[in-house]
Amino acid sequence: MNSLESAVTYFETAFREEISKIQSTAPPKLYEPVGYSLIIGGKRLRPALMLHAASLFTESVEHVLPAAMAIEIFHNFTLLHDDIMDHADLRRGLPTVHKKYSENTAILSGDAMSIIAFKYLARGSHDRLPELLDLFSTTALQVCEGQQLDMDYETMENVSIENYIEMIRLKTAVLIGCSLKIGALLANANPTQANLLYEYGINVGLAFQLQDDWLDVYGNPDLFGKSKGGDICANKKTYLLLKAIDACDPATLLELNLWLARTDFDPIQKIAVVTAIYEKTGVSEQTQKLMNHYHSKALEALEQMTIPPASRETLKAFAGEAIVRNK
Amino acid sequence: MNSLESAVTYFETAFREEISKIQSTAPPKLYEPVGYSLIIGGKRLRPALMLHAASLFTESVEHVLPAAMAIEIFHNFTLLHDDIMDHADLRRGLPTVHKKYSENTAILSGDAMSIIAFKYLARGSHDRLPELLDLFSTTALQVCEGQQLDMDYETMENVSIENYIEMIRLKTAVLIGCSLKIGALLANANPTQANLLYEYGINVGLAFQLQDDWLDVYGNPDLFGKSKGGDICANKKTYLLLKAIDACDPATLLELNLWLARTDFDPIQKIAVVTAIYEKTGVSEQTQKLMNHYHSKALEALEQMTIPPASRETLKAFAGEAIVRNK
DSSP, X not given: OOSHHHHHHHHHHHHHHHHHHHHTSSSHHHHHHHHHHHHHOOOOHHHHHHHHHHHTTOSOOGGGHHHHHHHHHHHHHHHHHHHHHTTOOEEXXXXXXXXXXXXXXXXXXXXXXXXXXXXXXXXXXXXXXXXXXXXXXXXXXXXXXXXXXXXXXXXXXXXXXXXXXXXXXXIIIHHHHHXXXXXXXXXXXXXXHHHHHHHHHHXXXXXXXXXXXXXXXXXXXXXXXXXXXXXXXXXXXXXXHHHHHHHSOHHHHHXXXXXXXXXXXXXXXXXXXXXXXXXXXXXXXXXXXXXHHHHHHXXXXXXXXXXXXXXXXXXXXXXXXXXXXXX | OOSHHHHHHHHHHHHHHHHHHHHTSSSHHHHHHHHHHHHHOOOOHHHHHHHHHHHTTOSOOGGGHHHHHHHHHHHHHHHHHHHHHTTOOEETTEEOHHHHSOHHHHHHXXXXXXHHHHHHHHHHOSTTHHHHHHHHHHHHXXXXXXXXXXXXXXXXXXXXXXXXXXXXXIIIIHHXXXXXXXXXXXXXXXXXXXXXXXXXXXXXXXXXXXXXXXXXHHSOHHHHOSOTTHHHHTTOOOHHHHHHHHHSOHHHHHHHHHHHHOSSOOHHHHHHHHHHHHHHHTHHHHHHHHHHHHHHHHHHHHHTSOOOHHHHHHHHHHHHTTSOOOO
């Protein structure tokens, strides 16, 4: 399993079969929405990373599949409930569960998914289950904490850069680290190797989130799949915005705050003004600098690992996708 | 630990300390509502049963505390999310979490509680963790299924008695059975004994739910803590209502359906009419008969167990509370 693509394909085949089983379980009003949410679910990045991590230390990774499914089901559960809380109508271009069914259905089906994740975790791996369950539940709780902080920051003034980094670490990075570490543990890797993979995952996760913030402003919307400037229009406290608030002179700050306070505005104009402020304050370069910093830390962790060169290259290449090469 | 009361006291002391810790964890907007929900939480019946079950087979039950906390936290999580779904304003006379805080807070804090339950389960018990995690997650999922069926039945015509019993088995009885069985497993009881306790728990749980239905019509509201006839006013498909629909003649059925269809009615009058129909169709006696049936089955399971006589009496007495002696 030398490429993440092959891990995704391997996972997806097995997962589709499980989704079919889940979808045909009674009562249908509980399990059909679970199946819907899992089918529309995205790139299978986390289970692919888990399977790849296991393949660094063992030939056969079939026994890792239940835990890989656990992490994917848990991830999709968080998206489902986040969508209720954010009043989001669409997820990957399709109606969100609470829009397609109802809010009560979305709450309860999400609850079921969270529990199903633990059920799958119990299925695979008996020797190291205490350690796995502790890691998985601690991580799952951290994801909730990250979501809470994200909601808190929407209305909080003076969100610091440290606050923000801690929030994205909890909301995004720890689940990537956890996926990799569980893969390693299930392949009986030693703790040092497992922890280095976790470190790699945290840093890649942070870089990816910063990239996400950056792409909202500078990305090609055709490739990125989101409309450009969405974060700017929504006053989302991204790294770029927080950094700009920190860095700009009083007159520019006044202008920026004016645009943040406006409820009635031309989106194209707002995006243009805020982007110009970003240019003036150099936040694009600063974001890239921090992305590169986390990218380097991810590679440092990789360098310390004793793994086959081809597998290391796969993880290096994946980390490389988290930084910005153009602009 | 020969009485459930002593088990409750023992549990409550340890649990209060844990709640304090949880409540002071950051971010406060996530964990304060968790603490609130756990403090207002009820009679601690499930953890007390778990501790008592363990005490049947071992002297020291301290190591059972984390799993007992897990079951209590999980139970309170289900109440918290059920209250959102039912739009309930009060829980045990106090504002529900979504009323006191917000709906988003209630969703996310509930999610956290469900995960915290698994975290506590991981803490206590390493030898039999795979078995415990499988039992706990299977049971937790059944509780969700029961809640879904309960919601389905609100709008479904022709809910059969079998449907109803299966719904209350899932929504209420399995968690009681699971509490007892986990207690037994953590005390290294053999599987036969653990399964007999589970059987006992299921049957006691069914009897209690039927009693709950019965008390709504015939109970003393001062003792019962709910206003009399609440289920009747809400058209709740209780065992009594379903049985009455089954048993009554066409003219009475017409009258009953008329009252079920009315949106504007005098509660006292509706309660009087429906109660009279219950009298005519003998559903009070039939409910008591079924309660007694489950009570007997619970005692049968107890009789087959090899446990100290005093402990058996405690469980017998508890089962006795699930039936109706007067009327």
